[in-house]
Amino acid sequence: xxxxxSLTFTVNGKRRRVTVPPMKRLLDVLREDLxxxxxxxxCGEGECGACTVLIDGRTVNSCLVPAVQxxxxxxxxxxxxxxxxxxxxxxxxxxxxxxxxCGICTPGIxxxxxxxxxxxxxxxxxxxxxxxxxxxxxxRCTGYQKIVDSVRAAARARAGAGARAAPTxxxxxxxxxxxxxxxxx
Amino acid sequence: xxxxxxxxxxxxxRTLAQALKLMQGDAGGTRPTPLAGGTDLLVYLNAGTHPGxxxxxxxxxxxIEGVRVGARGVTLGALTxxxxxxxxxxxxxxxxxxxxxxxxxxxxxxxNRATVAGNIANASPAGxxxxxxxxxxxxxxxxxxxxxxxxxxxxxYRGYRDLALSPDELITAVGVPFAPPRSVQFFxxxxxxxxxxxxxxxxxxxxxxxxxxxxxxxxxxxxxxxPVTMLAGRAEEALLGARPSRATAAAAREALMRDIAPIDxxxxxxxYRLAVAGNVLEQFLRTADARFARD
Numbered sequence: 001x002x003x004x005x006s007l008t009f010t011v012n013g014k015r016r017r018v019t020v021p022p023m024k025r026l027l028d029v030l031r032e033d034l035x036x037x038x039x040x041x042x043c044g045e046g047e048c049g050a051c052t053v054l055i056d057g058r059t060v061n062s063c064l065v066p067a068v069q070x071x072x073x074x075x076x077x078x079x080x081x082x083x084x085x086x087x088x089x090x091x092x093x094x095x096x097x098x099x100x101x102c103g104i105c106t107p108g109i110x111x112x113x114x115x116x117x118x119x120x121x122x123x124x125x126x127x128x129x130x131x132x133x134x135x136x137x138x139x140r141c142t143g144y145q146k147i148v149d150s151v152r153a154a155a156r157a158r159a160g161a162g163a164r165a166a167p168t169x170x171x172x173x174x175x176x177x178x179x180x181x182x183x184x185x
Numbered sequence: 186x187x188x189x190x191x192x193x194x195x196x197x198x199r200t201l202a203q204a205l206k207l208m209q210g211d212a213g214g215t216r217p218t219p220l221a222g223g224t225d226l227l228v229y230l231n232a233g234t235h236p237g238x239x240x241x242x243x244x245x246x247x248x249i250e251g252v253r254v255g256a257r258g259v260t261l262g263a264l265t266x267x268x269x270x271x272x273x274x275x276x277x278x279x280x281x282x283x284x285x286x287x288x289x290x291x292x293x294x295x296x297n298r299a300t301v302a303g304n305i306a307n308a309s310p311a312g313x314x315x316x317x318x319x320x321x322x323x324x325x326x327x328x329x330x331x332x333x334x335x336x337x338x339x340x341x342y343r344g345y346r347d348l349a350l351s352p353d354e355l356i357t358a359v360g361v362p363f364a365p366p367r368s369v370q371f372f373x374x375x376x377x378x379x380x381x382x383x384x385x386x387x388x389x390x391x392x393x394x395x396x397x398x399x400x401x402x403x404x405x406x407x408x409x410x411x412p413v414t415m416l417a418g419r420a421e422e423a424l425l426g427a428r429p430s431r432a433t434a435a436a437a438r439e440a441l442m443r444d445i446a447p448i449d450x451x452x453x454x455x456x457y458r459l460a461v462a463g464n465v466l467e468q469f470l471r472t473a474d475a476r477f478a479r480d
Binding site: 003005022045047049052053062064065066068069108112115135137 | 245
């Protein structure tokens with residue numbers, strides 16, 4: 001029969017131990033063995049990002065990580081973002097700005113955004129930077145703009161009113177275009 | 186059909202020596218498959234297209250990790266991830282073609298796990314880091330219990346997914362020499378989308394004009410246009426010793442058409458790939474020197 005191994009890691013701040021086949025996908029360990037179904041399966045081949053979780057602070061596609069490689073690691077899943085009923089600023093922004101629709105991609109998008117906001121350390125990332133950071137997370141509902149807006153709003157909320165926003169690639173408004181045209185005449 | 190992952194066994198060596206011993210295989214002749222970041226292997230396993238039953242988990246093997254900057258170039262440990270490459274200050278400064286490639290391999294989730302040796306060993310003709318490594322004259326260091334040897338990147342691929350490695354050899358490092366001073370590096374990936382897409386054409390180039398105004402160093406490596414990642418030898422020959430001009434660029438483009446052998450597949454077709462490869466070549470040349478676009 002299949003060999004099983006005993007693995008210990010920290011998930012959302014708690015130490016957990018599982019006994020599983022070593023090549024079992026981390027995705028399935030989280031959902032089946034640890035009762036954390038917030039992490040979703042989309043494509044199962046590392047394209048869609050629905051199964052994104054953090055391992056030692058870095059996003060991974062948990063459908064491509066064998067359980068054995070999580071031994072001793074610190075994992076963060078979507079269930080670990082909120083403190084009880086208190087949502088993070090990032091989650092609040094998604095709720096408030098319509099960054100989530102059907103919800104399948106949302107856990108992965110939140111975790112990729114979390115990694116981005118940690119990496120940008122208080123700076124408000126520009127629109128292209130957010131899009132690049134979320135390039136591995138597919139959403140079939142929103143058209144992405146509200147997701148990008150939510151992430152930047154959360155970054156602004158965190159940075160506070162004094163922070164300088166990075167330039168954005170948002171489509172120029174027609175007013176701005178008109179102003180440019182006038183100047184060039 | 187999905188592979189029954191629960192039936193697979195994994196050995197977890199703590200040292201490189203233990204890993205090399207495992208690469209020898211068992212008495213029954215079964216040889217385990219090395220596993221690093223898993224971003225290709227798990228895709229095959231999930232799809233049921235990998236026959237392996239036994240694996241060697243190399244992840245976390247410190248001896249083959251990390252970036253060392255030396256006097257003549259850098260050494261990338263086999264397990265160096267694309268995130269490490271794209272974020273490394275010295276690599277960004279000295280190897281912009283490589284760091285650009287690293288930033289376009291999959292997306293962040295993939296770059297955080299995928300390793301440079303994994304990309305090399307997977308040997309996809311569309312592998313994005315491979316043209317950059319080849320254009321930079323990278324050396325692949327491999328090791329087995331029998332010893333260590335270096336294979337030039339340009340001699341690594343003998344045919345479609347056929348590496349010049351013995352079954353017991355493991356890639357331990359990739360040496361990348363510094364490009365000639367004042368040379369220009371270039372990387373271009375053409376796909377349906379900037380992230381995650383498998384390339385239709387991917388190219389990396391290094392070019393330098395000598396003091397006499399003639400090309401005195403040129404490397405152009407291409408992916409997705411042949412069964413293997415390849416150097417465009419005829420196109421390089423057309424450029425070497427020539428002065429930059431539109432005529433030189435046209436001659437190189439014509440030679441490139443004889444170097445590459447693209448096919449029709451689900452991502453693109455031969456005609457498109459030939460046209461785009463020619464355009465990418467011209468973009469590379471005029472990026473290196475604007476006179477390649479002038480009469």
